[in-house]
Amino acid sequence: MKLNQQLAAANEKFDALVERIRTLEANEFKNKAMLDVLVIYGHFFTAITTELEPKLSEIVFRLNALDECTKEFDEQLDAIPRTRQPIGQAQLNIALQTLRTELTTAINESTQVARTAAITSAYPTEANKVLFAIFRLGTDTAASKLMELYIPKFHDPIELRPPLISNLKVFLTYMSKNFGITNSHVVAEINL
Structure with a gap:
């Protein structure tokens, strides 16, 4: 009886090892395919750092400058005395919202253009x-x-x-x- 239990335990361990080997082989195949692609397209990944980094820095610089302009505009707008007439205040709020929307659109468009240019040159x-x-x-x-x-x-x-x-x-x-x-x-x- 004891021998059968030991044999059953040994078989379970053996089955577990076989399953682990299959898993490792499957992972090796998957990782090898990914490594092959990385080797083949090595120049592609090198271009990411050499070509995109300066362009992304320029985008960040432009976004920071636009952010500063927005802050300055908000400060100037806050300095304007508030009128007690609800119609004037509502119109001012609408104009402010329109301006913010236009600024957001301009920022998004300039960012998209820069990204598109960077992607086009780095990834032909x-x-x-x-x-x-x-x-x-x-x-x-x-x-x-x-x-x-x-x-x-x-x-x-x-x-x-x-x-x-x-x-x-x-x-x-x-x-x-x-x-x-x-x-x-x-x-x-x-x-x-």
Whole structure:
């Protein structure tokens, strides 16, 4: 009886070791595919630091300057004596809100233009842009886990790759539809 218990315990340990080996082999295959992509697109990742950093610094500088202008405007507006006529105050509030909206729009547009210019020069092909976006998804999200399945496809010739990884617009539309904010207009209104 004791021998059977020891044999059963040994079999359980053996089965656990076999399962652990399978898991390690699966992880090795997945990590090897990702490492291969990193090696193939090494120049792509080098461009991130060499080309984007100065452009991002310029964007931050511009945003800080716009922020200072907004603060100065708010200070000047606060210095204007308040009128007791509700109609004038309401019109002033509307004008202020309109100005803030226009400033926000201008900031967003200038930031978008700078980002677009930076992405276009650092990532000349659609596949480069999609690959950059994939690596920006994080490591433990539903979107990143889905895209891990596509990493080996970057080794395929361009014409054989699925549109999801060879066309940035298709990628962005798919990600927005499946992983985006479902009520983005509400979030935007709250942020304003």
